[in-house]
Amino acid sequence: MNFELETLDLNGAAKVKCDALIVLISTSFKPGKDNLSMLVAQALKAGDLESKSGKALVLYRPTGPACTRAVLAHVGEGSANEVIKAVKAAVLAVKAGNVKKLVICFATLPQEAPLRAAVIAAAEASYVFTTTKSKPEGRVIQRVVIGVSNSSGFKLVFDRAVAAVAGIEFAKEWANRPANHATPARLADAARSLAKLANIKCEVLGPKQVEKLGMGAFMAVAQGSEEPLRFIVLRYDGALKSAAPTVLVGKGITFDSGGISIKPAADMDEMKFDMSGAASVLGVFLALAQLKPAINVIGLIPSCENLLDGRSVKPGDVVTSMSGQTIEILNTDAEGRLVLCDALTYAERFKPRAVVDIATLTGACVIALGGVRSGLFSADDELAAALVSAGESSLDLCWRLPLDDDYAEGLKTSFADVANVAGRAGGAITAAKFLQRFTEKFPWAHLDIAGTAWKSGTAKGATGRPVALLLEYLLTLAK
Ligand code: BES
Ligand code: MN
Ligand code: ZN
Numbered sequence: 001m002n003f004e005l006e007t008l009d010l011n012g013a014a015k016v017k018c019d020a021l022i023v024l025i026s027t028s029f030k031p032g033k034d035n036l037s038m039l040v041a042q043a044l045k046a047g048d049l050e051s052k053s054g055k056a057l058v059l060y061r062p063t064g065p066a067c068t069r070a071v072l073a074h075v076g077e078g079s080a081n082e083v084i085k086a087v088k089a090a091v092l093a094v095k096a097g098n099v100k101k102l103v104i105c106f107a108t109l110p111q112e113a114p115l116r117a118a119v120i121a122a123a124e125a126s127y128v129f130t131t132t133k134s135k136p137e138g139r140v141i142q143r144v145v146i147g148v149s150n151s152s153g154f155k156l157v158f159d160r161a162v163a164a165v166a167g168i169e170f171a172k173e174w175a176n177r178p179a180n181h182a183t184p185a186r187l188a189d190a191a192r193s194l195a196k197l198a199n200i201k202c203e204v205l206g207p208k209q210v211e212k213l214g215m216g217a218f219m220a221v222a223q224g225s226e227e228p229l230r231f232i233v234l235r236y237d238g239a240l241k242s243a244a245p246t247v248l249v250g251k252g253i254t255f256d257s258g259g260i261s262i263k264p265a266a267d268m269d270e271m272k273f274d275m276s277g278a279a280s281v282l283g284v285f286l287a288l289a290q291l292k293p294a295i296n297v298i299g300l301i302p303s304c305e306n307l308l309d310g311r312s313v314k315p316g317d318v319v320t321s322m323s324g325q326t327i328e329i330l331n332t333d334a335e336g337r338l339v340l341c342d343a344l345t346y347a348e349r350f351k352p353r354a355v356v357d358i359a360t361l362t363g364a365c366v367i368a369l370g371g372v373r374s375g376l377f378s379a380d381d382e383l384a385a386a387l388v389s390a391g392e393s394s395l396d397l398c399w400r401l402p403l404d405d406d407y408a409e410g411l412k413t414s415f416a417d418v419a420n421v422a423g424r425a426g427g428a429i430t431a432a433k434f435l436q437r438f439t440e441k442f443p444w445a446h447l448d449i450a451g452t453a454w455k456s457g458t459a460k461g462a463t464g465r466p467v468a469l470l471l472e473y474l475l476t477l478a479k
Pocket of ligand 2: 256258332333334335336
């Protein structure tokens with residue numbers, strides 16, 4: 001899908017030949033003398049267009065405008081959230097038709113955030129996953145023109161929104177792929193394909209190299225699968241070599257059966273999404289290559305399957321992590337923290353300014369925060385505040401949860417330095433406390449995206465979160 005930004009008032013928008021024209025009307029709308037304004041004014045007066053976001057009025061071949069379909073959509077006061085609702089409703093109203101070129105026109109000049117929201121919402125409303133269909137019926141909408149009465153000043157926010165969409169869709173694509181189409185090796189190929197882009201390099205380690213590094217925790221998870229593990233190292237070099245990088249670590253479990261501590265059968269298919277953290281890292285790198293900000297970023301992805309086998313790691317097994325700490329694996333389903341802890345230790349070699357890990361880590365986080373906000377954990381107030389604020393401005397929200405040392409009590413064991421699980425209480429926090437043991441050398445934050453990375457039910461699919469949040473955070477570092 002291609003996005004363009006144009007200077008268009010309603011008079012101009014009416015002259016554009018397109019398959020559908022979405023007119024976004026806010027409460028501050030002042031109708032001009034043009035045809036389209038009149039139409040809007042009439043619809044408002046007649047009560048056919050409610051001044052509430054999410055309602056759309058579709059007109060087929062209206063007289064006057066050059067578009068085949070016009071959709072009048074109210075955005076209320078015009079906030080980013082209202083624009084998202086309106087654009088989604090409007091795109092939904094026409095996307096079943098043969099709409100290839102779509103114009104979305106703001107009837108009144110928006111702020112930056114609503115403009116950004118329009119781009120992201122148009123992409124989201126028209127996204128289709130086709131990779132595993134025999135007769136793919138992909139997205140019909142090919143071109144989206146965003147029209148504002150004066151486009152100067154919007155270029156930067158527009159370009160960022162378009163890059164965010166590219167990153168989000170790349171993340172969705174990989175997260176949505178079933179585990180047999182997204183093995184650790186294929187995920188590594190996806191990362192390698194990014195290395196063709198500007199400023200990106202990729203290195204992939206296999207079982208032998210990972211063993212040499214001493215990643216005993218990561219290897220323990222991988223040992224029950226026939227698919228060999230991959231440790232992916234991505235590098236985006238946008239600043240001087242001397243500038244300390246930010247490291248993103250993405251959980252890349254391509255399928256999580258739970259291992260010997262096997263999960264119940266219901267909804268187990270959703271554990272193909274257990275590499276959504278990894279997918280978000282890939283998406284961020286794609287967006288970085290488009291925007292070329294002056295920062296350095298490293299992406300680390302420990303990727304493997306968590307399966308049952310005669311060779312699987314067993315409850316009670318003790319393994320030695322790359323850090324030297326021994327871990328008693330009391331529950332093989334708490335595998336995310338095992339692959340992440342070795343990746344966190346590996347991150348030390350980059351002397352990072354900050355490390356952020358992104359993981360579909362705990363069902364407990366889904367219970368705590370649902371699908372609205374990702375869980376955020378950090379002992380570093382400044383880093384936490386920066387991530388919260390990046391989430392607010394990108395509408396990819398997160399919520400900080402505590403890390404008091406008392407939460408680590410349950411991880412104590414007589415048989416190793418630490419156990420990989422505590423009790424059921426505070427499960428998202430105890431998981432974070434486990435990870436924190438491996439982050440002494442750098443400022444660190446952990447995003448638990450178990451509730452936000454995908455949707456279940458009829459709308460089942462990856463969300464591409466938290467690509468927008470991470471990108472926003474990284475771009476503020478470039479300033
Ligand atoms: N990938 C899961 C977390 C998960 C569960 C994400 C449900 C989304 C929905 C993770 O590996 C896991 O299994 N965690 C366990 C930890 C427990 C054994 C301490 C969990 O949350 O049940
Ligand atoms: Mn698990
Ligand atoms: Zn998992």
